[in-house]
Amino acid sequence: MDDFIPVKIHPSLFYSSQKGYKKINFSDYNVSFIDSTKKRCHTLIKKDILVNAFKQASPIIFGYVPIGFAYGVLSQEAGLSMQNTMIMSLIVFAGSSQFIAVGLFPAGITPVSIIITTFIVNLRHALMSASLSPIVKTWNKTEIAAFAFEITDETFAVHSLRYNEVENIDNNHLKIEMLLINLIAQCSWVLGSWLGCSMGQLISNVKAYGLDFALPAMFIALIIMQVNNLLQVVLLIFAGIISTSLLISGIDQWNVILATIVCATIGACVEKWIKK
Amino acid sequence: MDQKIIFLTIIGMALVTYIPRLLPVMWLSSRDIPSFIVSWLRFVPTSVLAAMLFPSLFMVDNKIDITFNNNLFFWVSIPTALIAWKTKSLFGSVLAGMLFIAIIRFLVI
Numbered sequence: 001m002d003d004f005i006p007v008k009i010h011p012s013l014f015y016s017s018q019k020g021y022k023k024i025n026f027s028d029y030n031v032s033f034i035d036s037t038k039k040r041c042h043t044l045i046k047k048d049i050l051v052n053a054f055k056q057a058s059p060i061i062f063g064y065v066p067i068g069f070a071y072g073v074l075s076q077e078a079g080l081s082m083q084n085t086m087i088m089s090l091i092v093f094a095g096s097s098q099f100i101a102v103g104l105f106p107a108g109i110t111p112v113s114i115i116i117t118t119f120i121v122n123l124r125h126a127l128m129s130a131s132l133s134p135i136v137k138t139w140n141k142t143e144i145a146a147f148a149f150e151i152t153d154e155t156f157a158v159h160s161l162r163y164n165e166v167e168n169i170d171n172n173h174l175k176i177e178m179l180l181i182n183l184i185a186q187c188s189w190v191l192g193s194w195l196g197c198s199m200g201q202l203i204s205n206v207k208a209y210g211l212d213f214a215l216p217a218m219f220i221a222l223i224i225m226q227v228n229n230l231l232q233v234v235l236l237i238f239a240g241i242i243s244t245s246l247l248i249s250g251i252d253q254w255n256v257i258l259a260t261i262v263c264a265t266i267g268a269c270v271e272k273w274i275k276k
Numbered sequence: 277m278d279q280k281i282i283f284l285t286i287i288g289m290a291l292v293t294y295i296p297r298l299l300p301v302m303w304l305s306s307r308d309i310p311s312f313i314v315s316w317l318r319f320v321p322t323s324v325l326a327a328m329l330f331p332s333l334f335m336v337d338n339k340i341d342i343t344f345n346n347n348l349f350f351w352v353s354i355p356t357a358l359i360a361w362k363t364k365s366l367f368g369s370v371l372a373g374m375l376f377i378a379i380i381r382f383l384v385i
Contacts, residue, residue: 059370081279084286091290101289111285119292124324126296131320133304144305148298153328158366160321210377213349217373219329220353221360223322224369232322239323240330247331248340259327260320267319268312 049173053180057188059218060154060181064095064188065195066212071098072196078102082197089193093186094152097121120253127260128156135162139175150182154215157222231270239263352376 068089075085080102088098097118104114129151136144159178227233239259246255309317333350334340342350356373363369 055367058367062370062374080282084279084282087283088286088289092286092293094293097289097293101285105282105285111281111288114285115288115292118289119296122293123296125293126300127320128324129297130300130304131317131324133301134309134314134317136301137305139305141302144302145298148301149294151297151301153324157321157325210374210381213352213373213377214370216329216332216349216353217356217370218366219325220357220373221366221369223325223329224357224360225364225366226322226325232319235319236322236326240326243327244330244334244340247335248338255331256324256327260323263323263327264316264319267323268316271315272312 049177049180053177053184056158056177057181057184059214059221060158060185061188062214063154063218064185065192066214067095068189068192069196071095071102072193072198074099074196075102075193076197078106080105085197086190086193089190090186092118093150093189094118094122094125095189124153124256124260125151125156127257128153128160132156132159135159143175143179147179147182150186152185154218155182155185157219161222161225231267235263235267238266348377348380352380 071089072085075088075098076082080088085102088101092098100121101114101118104117129148132151136147139147158181162174162178223236227236239262242262243255243259246258251258333353334342334347336347341347344351352373355376356369359372360366360369
């Protein structure tokens with residue numbers, strides 16, 4: 001009993017069903033039981049959130065690292081400095097517009113035109129941002145601002161699954177999880193960009209591993225997980241048809257936005273009509 | 277090409293990218309939105325995803341082409357969709373899809 005230090009006995013010690021607490025041999029510990037348990041609780045919670053965030057972000061990682069790599073390579077070929085390449089990935093963080101931009105820079109297009117093109121290409125994120133607003137309704141302004149920075153097609157797709165889970169994400173843990181997913185996504189993109197610009201010479205065969213199918217596969221899975229009634233199925237097929245038709249007719253910047261606006265309007269009207 | 281000009285352009289790009297992302301969610305979160313709009317917004321995810329997905333599945337080189345030789349994505353999307361439906365797992369479906377593509381490309385080559 002020499003190494004046994006008296007500790008405060010917490011009543012919850014006796015409730016072994018409580019999360020985070022388990023039966024502990026007093027003699028194993030020579031720190032305050034409360035402190036060590038608190039620490040274990042914190043570690044348990046943080047690890048859970050981190051693991052969950054990684055699980056959900058993993059398809060994004062599969063997509064972003066190779067595509068970021070491709071971007072890094074192209075950017076070097078276009079003549080951008082490594083700093084500019086990385087800065088774009090850090091502060092713009094929008095794959096398609098980054099690809100388009102590095103194509104436009106060497107072609108002698110004016111900076112203003114490049115900025116306007118970027119604006120139009122990324123405008124669909126405004127729709128996604130609006131669509132996510134019910135989910136982050138209860139967050140404070142700073143958290144919303146931080147969250148909004150990393151709204152991309154892929155992070156949006158993952159977050160929009162939350163509609164089916166809860167009405168409003170009030171829980172602090174889920175909030176941290178969502179912000180973590182965003183962070184992991186951006187880190188993957190930045191990592192891919194860095195790998196691309198520093199190792200561009202060793203262009204690995206992305207296609208051999210099916211990595212170019214990662215993002216389409218993710219979209220397929222997300223669509224299937226989200227639809228739960230016939231109306232949505234009909235609408236999504238319609239949206240796909242409209243978008244593809246527009247693209248074939250040459251409307252390549254607006255096809256997604258127009259298809260979405262048309263189908264969302266039809267959907268909302270049908271729902272209202274049904275409810276009458 | 278002047279890297280300084282590129283840098284300034286990038287700053288401009290960042291602004292026109294961030295502001296459309298920030299304003300909608302910022303404005304709409306602090307107001308009560310009529311239920312029609314909420315319902316409208318709920319259809320946005322599936323529509324957007326489908327609008328982005330279908331072109332990449334059906335089109336190759338700016339034309340619709342779903343022959344097996346030219347467009348593997350379209351055909352692999354069918355088993356991938358089935359797996360997604362059965363397992364409801366994001367990671368699993370993506371992995372399965374990538375595996376199908378890798379295996380078929382390996383076998384065909």
